Amino acid sequence: MKVRDIMDTEIHAVPLDASYEDVARLLYTKDVSGAPVVDSEGRLVGTVSEKDLFRIMYPFYKSYYEHPESYTDYEERENKIDEIRSHPVQMFMTKDVFTIDPDAPAMRAGAVMLARNINRIPVVENGVLIGMISRKLIYRKILEYHFEV
Numbered sequence: 001m002k003v004r005d006i007m008d009t010e011i012h013a014v015p016l017d018a019s020y021e022d023v024a025r026l027l028y029t030k031d032v033s034g035a036p037v038v039d040s041e042g043r044l045v046g047t048v049s050e051k052d053l054f055r056i057m058y059p060f061y062k063s064y065y066e067h068p069e070s071y072t073d074y075e076e077r078e079n080k081i082d083e084i085r086s087h088p089v090q091m092f093m094t095k096d097v098f099t100i101d102p103d104a105p106a107m108r109a110g111a112v113m114l115a116r117n118i119n120r121i122p123v124v125e126n127g128v129l130i131g132m133i134s135r136k137l138i139y140r141k142i143l144e145y146h147f148e149v
Helices: 020-030 050-056 061-066 074-079 106-116 135-147
Strands: 034-038 044-049 120-125 128-134
Touching (some): 020 034, 020 050, 034 050, 044 120, 106 128, 106 135
Antiparallel strands (some): 120 128
8 A cells, every 4th residue: 555545635735934822723723743844935834733742832942941930820821822823834833744755655754754753744745745644544544454444
């Protein structure tokens, strides 16, 4: 089974000029846990996930160690969401993105996801983003094919 056979071609891409709030709304409304980030010409420049959104709500290590007292009131921490809602996606997206060719074996994509502890990989052909492959897609297609579920 090839990546091309099971990838999702309905891509919910995030534009490079998106804010934290834009990204959060997109992931929530499309019910996806992550998405590719593309520039104005549609080229892949990164990915963003719920994990990235969650991580930005918490302090960076340096800030925490310099002012730990600012981070012990968790209700106040939750209120900090208003401060980060306009942060640009470039601030918290993953820039070093592994991509995969559509003709690669699906099991190779799965192995890479396990090795890198990631849930999805952008599928790129001739420099163009054409789909996304996820752990869930691989798992479901393998079960459907081999167990006829």
